[in-house]
Amino acid sequence: MSERAGQDNMTTDADHDSADDERGPLRRCIVTRERAAPETMLRFVVSPDRVVTPDLSARLPGRGIWLSARRDVLETARTRGAFSRAARGQVVVPPDLDGILQAGLVRRIMETVGLARRAGQVTYGFVKVREWIEGGRAGLIIQAGDGSPDERTRLLSGARDLPIAVVPTAAGLGAAFGRDHVVHAAMSRGELARRVHIDSERFAGLSGRAVPGSSDQSGELG
Known part of the structure; x- marks a missing residue:
């Protein structure tokens, strides 16, 4: 399904951030804003056709979108427009992403x-x-x-x-x-x-x- 930017009412600075720049030893979750070791998190990239694509090995090209590996965090990102904000544009989130x-x-x-x-x-x-x-x-x-x-x-x-x-x-x-x-x-x-x-x-x-x-x-x- 396609996310609608702006539908999230959260007031964190995540609303203005794009994907993590992926420099340094830690990555920032686009939902919780917490930083953690990348191997403990979930990385996503946006494919050329604007589909959110999991990258569990963190090797796919493109800027990474990072989430804490928690069910509630994934659900928030999936339903409240966090992927679109991080990608700075409309994206398609697979309905069976979990x-x-x-x-x-x-x-x-x-x-x-x-x-x-x-x-x-x-x-x-x-x-x-x-x-x-x-x-x-x-x-x-x-x-x-x-x-x-x-x-x-x-x-x-x-x-x-x-x-x-x-x-x-x-x-x-x-x-x-x-x-x-x-x-x-x-x-x-x-x-x-x-x-x-x-x-x-x-x-x-x-x-x-x-x-x-x-x-x-x-x-x-x-």
């Missing part, structure tokens, strides 16, 4: 898990994951959101300090391992684990789910 973003983040997580699998940096299954936890090898726990809550809690007994990434389904996580379904996985510390953790937090913010583990732990995974 679904596009969530699917894209899940895809990124699974691709990264696949890379970790090939590098020998991830294991799966209750017993093997417990072995990694007890042996101090686990840097990140990945769990399927549709797995048994009791079993997921039991796995984490004695490992409350480990960051956790939650993916929607056991079938989706299983696909990364060539299995029908996987509920539990563990990754060793490193860049790949850090990527999965950050993308899972962005997904959780958009889906409105609580994020197990603090975002402050992301730096400990690298």
